[in-house]
Amino acid sequence: MTEQRPVPGTIDVTRPNVARMYDYYLGGKDNFAVDRQAAERVLAAAPHTPALARQNRAFLERAVRYLGERGVGQFLDIGAGLPTRRNVHEVVRDAVPGGRVVYVDNDPVVLSHGRALLDGAVDAGYVAGDVRRPADLLAEAGLDLSRPVGLLLLAVLHCVPDEEDPWAAVRELRDALAPGSHLVLSHITDAELSASARAGADVYRKASSTMTLRDRDAITRFFDGFTVVEPGVVPLPDWRPTEAVREDLPTWFLCGVGRKD
Template identity: 55%
Template sequence: MADQIPEGVQTHIPNVARMYDYYLGGKDNFPADRQAAEKVLEIIPEARHGALANRAFLGRAVGFLAESGIDQFLDIGAGLPTQNNVHQVAPGARVVYVDNDPAVLVHGRALLGTNDNVTIVEGDVRRPGEILGHPDVRAAIDFDRPVGVLLLAIMHFVPDEDDPLGIIATLRRAMAPGSHLVLSHAAVDARPEASDGVAKVYDRASSSFVGRTGKEIVRLFDGFDVVEPGVVNLPEWRPEPGTAVPYRNIGSYFLGGVGAVSDGG
């Protein structure tokens, strides 16, 4: 990645997208990212499992939506491209990846620029109106038809003062009936004593971490009809048959769910 560092990128500051890449076992990260990620792993050793579970949840949820007939996706806070991206899980679908990180944009365009069905756009989840109104988004996504909107492991970097409920409501109002929201969010219920330590690491990174309880995360689905099995720890969301589901019965630690927009939505 070093030969693709865009101007202005500060490699000495831990970056949440590159830290996530490190958790996943990727190579698109720098020493500052690895050091910060290792500090998180010292506090929560299962953080790497959470990142991998989140990636697997993306695959299952997008596969579910594709099988339901959705053929266009808006992935906000997409992060660095890795294996089993949305366009790979749903081949032939139109996909818009949105991120506010210049390194993510450069790297993503280098890897995905030849795919006519894939668009990569600069945007910030905290300003959803700008994303929805972006000309490249409007050219790729027909909001009069069902769309899958993905907010995976991004809302726990959005503080309450930026109105996460309002952000999601803005997105919901733009989604036609039959559309679905896919959302995942780290929860603090199972390890409340670890939240402050993790937050202190991310306070020195590109985005601060916001610890929320399971009840607070469920509220993010207000206005959607949540599909079965509800908002659950990621490995428990429609696991593949025969798959062992770890960390059962320890409380909420990394929740995910899929919410549908009804005709009255």
């Protein structure tokens, strides 16, 4: 059973939080009753959700290693979520000696736990920011924008509705980055979603962030101005797999990596 955590005064525990629900799927303890209840409603409709969350983390690790092999030494993880198994900075420490990671989130629980985890670290840190405000986010991150950056947008852009134009936010981030920078992205797609899975997605619309389902063309548009590397925009397990792909899981997420030339 997940242990109950003290409730900081600045945290809303009356409304489900997407980051804390994701933590619950991954077996974490940084969540509250309202998050667990919402997550269980999602699981009732879409029982594969925890496996898909693990696939997303595995893709992230493979992509970070790929970038490290190509000389990328700075990583900006936007919408990073709560610290979990094999965090980006741990992968970077193994794959990119001297690398640096800046995690960005707008959730006080994420920031509190992340900063506690990284207390004293010189190669990683958490800053407050929102993907919808790229200029503020980049100023807070303090990266050397004259050098390549790995821009990590994992399962975050579907939390930004069309009317807030997430494509414009990605363009602004892209334009600020040096050549040799890479975009690493994953996004839920509307393909193959059953009626029950769509009901699970509806739970998120009552949580701290909405969820916008997009088709392949809309997701691929995020890579405008980047050269998409092989194998292209594909389901999570199909991006340069290092182990056998489970055929029993639905392909609800698309992912890809693009290079700024």
